[in-house]
Amino acid sequence: MKLNLDLFEGEREKTIIRVTSYQQQLKSYYDKRVKVRQFQPGDLMLRKAFITAPRHGSKKMNPNWEGPYVISRSGGRGSYTLDTMDGKQIPRQWNAHHLRKYYP
Structure with missing residues (x-):
């Protein structure tokens, strides 16, 4: 039983790392394509x-x-x-x- 809990912890950490990596990839993909709108006073x-x-x-x-x-x-x-x-x-x-x- 203790062995199974240790395996679950390892799998949980791998999953967290995978999700974080995926979120960073999505953010970089979005940031490349977003158009920043900046306007000047008087426009x-x-x-x-x-x-x-x-x-x-x-x-x-x-x-x-x-x-x-x-x-x-x-x-x-x-x-x-x-x-x-x-x-x-x-x-x-x-x-x-x-x-x-x-x-x-």
Whole structure:
């Protein structure tokens, strides 16, 4: 019985090493292909519309993007503070994942 428990511990350690190695391979594969979005203050942006829309029913014909907005400052780690074209600040920060460059 004791021999079987020692074998289980060895198998468990091998499995942990194998899983960790696999996760590192997946991370490196993802990191090679991810596109980092960085924007500068003053850039014109669109933001996703469904984030600010109320949750009661979706309308198929509603636009997917709102804007344009101007980036006023970067909050770090991919977050940005937006201003309207009139200069009014939007109350919260927005992640770069939910923003898209606007080309007039």
